[in-house]
Amino acid sequence: MIRSAKGCIVDGSHGRAAISIEGFTFIEMLIALVVLTCGLLAASQLMFVAMSAESLARSKGTASVVAHDRLEALADLYRQNPAAVELTLGDHVPVQVQVMNATNNHVLNRYNVSWNVAVVPDARGKVLSARLVRVTVTPINAGGATNTRTSLNKIINMTAIFSAGVQ
Numbered sequence: 291m292i293r294s295a296k297g298c299i300v301d302g303s304h305g306r307a308a309i310s311i312e313g314f315t316f317i318e319m320l321i322a323l324v325v326l327t328c329g330l331l332a333a334s335q336l337m338f339v340a341m342s343a344e345s346l347a348r349s350k351g352t353a354s355v356v357a358h359d360r361l362e363a364l365a366d367l368y369r370q371n372p373a374a375v376e377l378t379l380g381d382h383v384p385v386q387v388q389v390m391n392a393t394n395n396h397v398l399n400r401y402n403v404s405w406n407v408a409v410v411p412d413a414r415g416k417v418l419s420a421r422l423v424r425v426t427v428t429p430i431n432a433g434g435a436t437n438t439r440t441s442l443n444k445i446i447n448m449t450a451i452f453s454a455g456v457q
Contacts, residue, residue: 352389352399353427353446360425361450368452381406402428420453
C-alpha cells in the first residue's frame, strides 16, 4: 500500500485507489453535543447560585450596617440621657428603614428594626448601671410584611452593653 500526495491509499496488488477520509461520525457529534449541553447547563446553574449568593450577601451586609447604625444611635443617646424613652426596659416598636442606592435612588432593601433593652445580670450581686441592648433587623417587602422568601429571610441580631460605671 502506498499513500499518494492527495492522501489516497493505493493498493498496489489490485491497482485501485481507496480514499481514507478522517472525521467525526454522526453519533460522535451527537455525544459531543450532549456533553457540551450538560456542561453549559451546569455553568448556568452555577451563575444563578452565584447571583443569589451575592444578593443574599448584600442583603445581610446592609442589614448589619442598619443594625450597627441603630446601636450607635442608641449608644449616643445613652451617653446624653440614659433615661430616654428609647432606652426604657422592654421591647420597642419596630421602625421601618430603607436602604437606597446613592447613584439612582432606587430602594435596595427594606427592614423592620426593633430593639430590646434589659438590665445586665451580674453574678456578684452588684447593681450595674448598664443596659443590655439587642437590635433585631428583619427584611420586609414593599408592603411592610416580613419577607417570606427563604433566600432573603435572614434576620440579623446585634447586641451591645451600654455602661456608665458601677454604683
